[in-house]
Amino acid sequence: MIVKIESGNRRIDAMELVRLSSALQVPVDFLLRSTPLVLSRRTGVVTEEADTEVAREAGRLDLALVAWLHEVQQLIELGVLQPGPLLRAETPVNSQTAARELALWVRKQLGMDLEAIDSLAEMCERAGQYVLVTHVRGEGASVVEGDVAVAVVSLEGDPGRRRATAAHELGHLVVGDEYSSDLGVHASRADREALLDAFAAELLLPSQVLTEERGAAEAISRDQLIGLAARYRISWSLALRQAAHAGVLSAQARRDWGRSAPTRSEFMEAVGWAPQPDLEAVRVPPRYAHAVMEAWRRGLLTAARAVELMHGQITAADLPAGAEAYLAP
């Protein structure tokens, strides 16, 4: 049917469009807008065969990503969201070492030193990438279309993993398009993803933080590492990986500590509190959320549409009453 519609041999009416978009679980305008050609995706290895569970998951992830791109574009078109400049590496990044240096450069460009990143969505937004946290299988995906960069991160999985995925997708933006960078030509997809994982790890918990935490001791203690994992809100596996990379953790300790993640009581014991998840209640970036509210205030969107665009971050009851009281008849 799609082929016939595209070729002009079959017309589609509004009702069919509604049914089609409902079946595909995409917004009504999804099928009418252009789709970016290149998407980056952090998920399992996607095979060429379309009919596999992994391929279907990847397909859903792509749909969610493009739908999110359209939403950001709508707010830009309405004049309530002004995308900032995209943060891009000034030189090609072709090694994990270079990727780690790039992560520190990104921190510096955004006015950060070695402190923990409070809100990753806010940080990515300042780098020019709008991140949506949503219910979708897989881990994350990102795309750059013109001067608009967006990413989606799955709400499934643990909060530390979500932050790592968001940081990884930011890496895609900063390192550059996978098919136009020098890296994409020479490196395999797996190597490139490993490079972006290194970027993400260094962005979330700089190695220098680990060496400073260790101090004069030979190695970092488990309590110290638990404390860092809590303050920097990263997964235990990423903390272990970064500690090993920074040379503050022996291979044996990494294996031993890796067998079980810290429990809530261990967090309480080490730092006196349990880490609060990032990218959970906050589903959309702050400036985007402000733009949605602004569009609603100006009467460019209904309350119902504003709630849709906020992806569960608010309900209609959260909107101030009065704007939609009785108008002139």
Add this chain to the structure above:
Amino acid sequence: MTEPAAAVTPVWVLDAMCLSHFARAERLDVLRDLLVDKECWTTQVVLEELRQGAAVHPVLSDVLAGDWFKVAHLDTLDEVRLFAIWVSRIGSGERDLGEASVFAAAELRSATAITDDQGAVRVARTYGLDVHGTIWLLAGACRDGKLSEPAAGSIVDALRVTGLRLPCTGAELPGYARLHGLL
């Protein structure tokens, strides 16, 4: 000597709320008579919404059987695109889709959209659409001598009984309409 301008028939596009509440209040025939000098439209999306609603309110089938309005299918690419644009402003809930289709059909025909969904009215007017509600429609009928003020008031009360949210009661209608310059 110039020819006198031909009278232009007003074109109105009715939403599901208007049609369904008049039907449930058993005043659909009154609505039809009031609009006899108008070119009336609704949309396929609205009729589908009413078809679904007929399972709960069988009287809505009366609307589906109506032959006094035309049905906009929104089936050219430009029409479908315009519908999608309105959906992105109004929302994609079932009722929102109906409103979006009404606004798209009204924009395409430079017509007046009739709805009492205040949120949708606010947005449609921001984009320059001519949109009015049931009170405006009834007050206009009174002004044109098609309906007495008490008869209009009784329709308002009947519609309110069916759950239609209106800004005044039947008794308040004349005062409300005068306050807004409708009478």
